[in-house]
Amino acid sequence: MKGRHTFAAGCVLVGLVLAVAVVSLVWLPYDPSDTTGGRLAPPGGEHLLGTDKLGRDLLTQLMVGARIALTVGAGSVLVGGVLGVAAGLLAGFATRWLDDALSAALDILIAFPTLLLAMLVVAVREASLGSAVVAIGLAMSGVVARLTRVLVKRVLAQDYITASRTSGTPWPRLVTEHVLPNIWPTLLVNLALQLGLAVLAEASLSYLGLGPPPPNASWGRLLQEAQATVLTAPLGAIAPGLLLVVLVVGVNLVADGLRDLADPTRRSSR
Amino acid sequence: MGRYLLRRTAFLLASLLLAASLLFVLLRLLPGDPANALVSVGATPEQLAAARRQLGSDLPLPQQFASWLGGLARLDLGTSFVSKLPVGSEIAARLNVTVPLTLLAFVLAVVVALPVGFLAAWRSDRWYGPLLNGVAQLGVAVPVFWIGMLLVTVFALRLRVLPAGGFPREDWAEPGRALTSLLLPVVTIALVMSASLIRYVRSATVDVLGSDFLRTARAMGESFGCAMWRHGLRNASVPVISILGIELATTFLGAVVVESVFTLPGLGTLLVEGISEHDYPVIQGVLVVSTLAVLLIGFAADVVQRLVDPRLRAHVGGGRS
Numbered sequence: 001m002k003g004r005h006t007f008a009a010g011c012v013l014v015g016l017v018l019a020v021a022v023v024s025l026v027w028l029p030y031d032p033s034d035t036t037g038g039r040l041a042p043p044g045g046e047h048l049l050g051t052d053k054l055g056r057d058l059l060t061q062l063m064v065g066a067r068i069a070l071t072v073g074a075g076s077v078l079v080g081g082v083l084g085v086a087a088g089l090l091a092g093f094a095t096r097w098l099d100d101a102l103s104a105a106l107d108i109l110i111a112f113p114t115l116l117l118a119m120l121v122v123a124v125r126e127a128s129l130g131s132a133v134v135a136i137g138l139a140m141s142g143v144v145a146r147l148t149r150v151l152v153k154r155v156l157a158q159d160y161i162t163a164s165r166t167s168g169t170p171w172p173r174l175v176t177e178h179v180l181p182n183i184w185p186t187l188l189v190n191l192a193l194q195l196g197l198a199v200l201a202e203a204s205l206s207y208l209g210l211g212p213p214p215p216n217a218s219w220g221r222l223l224q225e226a227q228a229t230v231l232t233a234p235l236g237a238i239a240p241g242l243l244l245v246v247l248v249v250g251v252n253l254v255a256d257g258l259r260d261l262a263d264p265t266r267r268s269s270r
Numbered sequence: 271m272g273r274y275l276l277r278r279t280a281f282l283l284a285s286l287l288l289a290a291s292l293l294f295v296l297l298r299l300l301p302g303d304p305a306n307a308l309v310s311v312g313a314t315p316e317q318l319a320a321a322r323r324q325l326g327s328d329l330p331l332p333q334q335f336a337s338w339l340g341g342l343a344r345l346d347l348g349t350s351f352v353s354k355l356p357v358g359s360e361i362a363a364r365l366n367v368t369v370p371l372t373l374l375a376f377v378l379a380v381v382v383a384l385p386v387g388f389l390a391a392w393r394s395d396r397w398y399g400p401l402l403n404g405v406a407q408l409g410v411a412v413p414v415f416w417i418g419m420l421l422v423t424v425f426a427l428r429l430r431v432l433p434a435g436g437f438p439r440e441d442w443a444e445p446g447r448a449l450t451s452l453l454l455p456v457v458t459i460a461l462v463m464s465a466s467l468i469r470y471v472r473s474a475t476v477d478v479l480g481s482d483f484l485r486t487a488r489a490m491g492e493s494f495g496c497a498m499w500r501h502g503l504r505n506a507s508v509p510v511i512s513i514l515g516i517e518l519a520t521t522f523l524g525a526v527v528v529e530s531v532f533t534l535p536g537l538g539t540l541l542v543e544g545i546s547e548h549d550y551p552v553i554q555g556v557l558v559v560s561t562l563a564v565l566l567i568g569f570a571a572d573v574v575q576r577l578v579d580p581r582l583r584a585h586v587g588g589g590r591s
Contacts, residue, residue: 108288113523116541116560120296123545123553200413204527207415208542223416227531230423237423241416248411 007257013250017243021070024063032056032064032215040233052222052236053229061217062239068218069247072132072202073195079137080144080198081191087141088148089179092156093171103149109142114201122210129212132205136198147190151183185262192255196248203244219244274576282569287339289561294338297554298331347558348551357555361537365559366441368525368536371452375459376521380514383464387471391479403472409465414524418458418531425454435532455532459524463517470513474506481505508579515571519564 029048035055043050049058091102109117114136121135155161161178169177205211206220214221219240226236313321322328326337341348347357390402426434432454438447478484479502487497526538533539537556544552 104284104288105292108285108292112289112292112561113519113564115523115526116557119541119545120293120553120557123548123550124297196411200411203413204415207413208527208530210542210545220413220415223413223419227419227422230419231427234423237419241413241419244413244416245408245411249408252407252411 003257003260005257006253007261010250010253010255010257013246014254015250017066017247017250018070020063021066024067028060028063030057030060032060032217034060040229042233043235049235049239050233052225052233054225058236058239061222062219062243064215064217065219065222065240066243066247068129068212068216069199069202069244072129072136072212072218073199073251075133076136076140076198076202077191077195079133080140080194081187083137083141084144085148085187087145089152089175091145091149092152092179093175099149103146106142106146106149109139110146112139112142114139114197115204118201118205119208119210122205127205127210127213129216132202132211135205136201139201140194140198144187144190144194148183148187151186152179155179155182185258189255189259189262192251192258196251196255199244199248199251271576275573278569278572282565285565286562289565290339290342290558291335293554293557293561294335297550298334342558347555350552351549352547352552357551360540360552361555361559364535364537364540367437367452367534368522368529368538370448371455371459371525371529371534371536372518372522374452374456375463375524376518378456378460379463379467379517379521382460383467383471384510386464387468388475390468390472391475394476402468406465406468406472409462410469412462412465414458414462415527415531417461418455418528421454421458422531435534437534451532451534455525455528455534458528458531459521462524463521466520467513467517471506471510474509475502478502478506504578508575511575511578512571515567518571519567522560522563522567 034057038051039053039055041047041051041055043058047057047059049062051057052061087102087106091099091106094102112120117139118132118135121138122131125131125134155178161174164174164178202211202218203220203223206218207224209221209224211218211220222240223237226233226240230237319328326334329337345358347361349355350357350360353360386402386406390399390406393399394403422434425432433451435451437451438444442448478498481502483505484497484502487501488494492500525536526541528534529536529538530542537560540552541556543549544556
């Protein structure tokens with residue numbers, strides 16, 4: 001029961017941000033790079049939430065920011081998920097020697113913290129939407145791969161796999177018929193948690209000036225830009241942060257709810 | 271234990287070698303030419319070639335790799351493109367800010383998280399147990415730099431009791447002033463770090479509170495406090511210590527972003543400057559040093575965990591090693 005409520009609450013929060021992002025695709029109050037609104041206009045009037053120090057409409061920036069946050073989040077989970085699951089499956093199925101080598105490499109990759117790895121990628125490429133997605137996805141893939149490997153090993157140790165193997169099932173079918181169906185619920189929960197971390201990582205990158213450049217308004221960059229005018233225009237320094245928290249809390253709740261729903265033994269306890 | 275230390279050290283060295291190789295491969299294989307950073311925008315091909323020669327990036331890759339590893343072994347991290355100073359001494363100067371920042375924030379986070387996490391589990395039937403847990407859940411979703419911004423707004427801009435940023439030029443010659451400028455950054459990092467730590471402490475305590483050994487100890491007449499002290503805390507500390515290592519590493523990285531909020535001259539701001547100026551030796555150097563720090567922390571956490579938990583020692587060493 002608890003899982004269902006958590007899941008529903010998370011869906012509402014994520015749905016809110018998603019709705020804003022979808023609306024931003026078809027309608028925006030102003031053009032994102034329109035600076036004719038006058039600097040630091042107060043909330044109300046023509047600009048519902050006011051304008052920033054460059055005269056851009058804050059509501060417009062926030063709406064575009066929702067789209068960027070979700071794009072980078074979903075994109076990097078896709079990159080990290082595909083890379084990570086592939087590497088994890090490989091290590092899980094590999095011979096002892098290859099498995100050891102891969103595991104050691106993964107440990108190192110994980111020792112490289114997400115943000116540092118992301119900064120490294122941005123350092124050699126230029127700061128762009130694609131760089132952010134690749135960087136965060138790459139950093140995430142190590143964790144996903146290590147989890148996948150453990151899950152695969154656990155499934156492969158089962159008797160029915162031995163039976164299936166002895167009867168000559170080729171390994172690609174073993175993957176699609178036995179391994180993936182058994183591990184995807186746990187993977188999904190982890191990928192949901194990674195989505196929240198990816199959104200935070202993108203915000204940090206953008207705050208440091210290493211994220212997607214304008215006109216891709218990112219919440220992290222909005223916060224960085226609003227820092228200088230926090231006393232005169234406090235809303236600009238508060239709203240993007242609040243939206244980040246709403247999205248990440250929502251994603252975490254979805255993950256927690258999914259975990260409880262996927263695993264009936266956890267539902268009654270705690 | 272001796273044999274374990276030897277094996278773990280070997281693994282540490284292997285990891286370092288692998289990390290250095292990974293760094294080398296990433297920096298060389300990703301598109302982008304470091305020579306571009308040395309020349310102006312409209313440079314002729316000849317100028318570019320000269321820059322490559324100067325950097326050694328015209329040499330075959332294996333030779334570049336050997337000289338990179340050789341430099342590392344001699345603790346030579348190269349010379350900055352921009353300041354023309356040795357990267358090693360520049361990093362050492364920045365560590366004067368980053369290391370105290372990290373350690374103070376870590377200690378503060380642990381001091382807050384241990385009792386709060388314990389309380390959230392122990393008093394889960396009172397109103398404040400779930401509240402503490404909820405606050406911790408919220409805390410892990412808040413971007414660390416935003417907390418920093420809000421704290422600056424309140425304590426530096428509104429109340430004007432603390433500096434908004436910067437670090438005294440005299441470094442640690444005046445410890446009082448240095449500490450004052452580190453106070454807000456330390457609190458910022460500690461707030462976010464303690465949120466995630468509280469969740470681990472809480473779940474470790476929940477496990478111990480529901481354990482059979484604690485019930486047995488109570489049934490045998492030990493008071494709750496005594497049973498918790500003798501059996502509970504020792505068991506709860508095992509998962510917490512393993513997570514402390516990871517948290518210390520994360521704190522170190524939290525510092526990277528928070529230094530930018532408070533314009534502190536630390537390792538993080540050095541990295542950001544290096545990236546925006548395409549200063550490859552600086553980027554490489556900072557990444558090597560931070561990876562080394564993260565790996566060393568992991569090493570220390572593993573060793574401490576084995577000291578605390580005799581079960582781990584018996585398990586692998588086969589009894590008498």
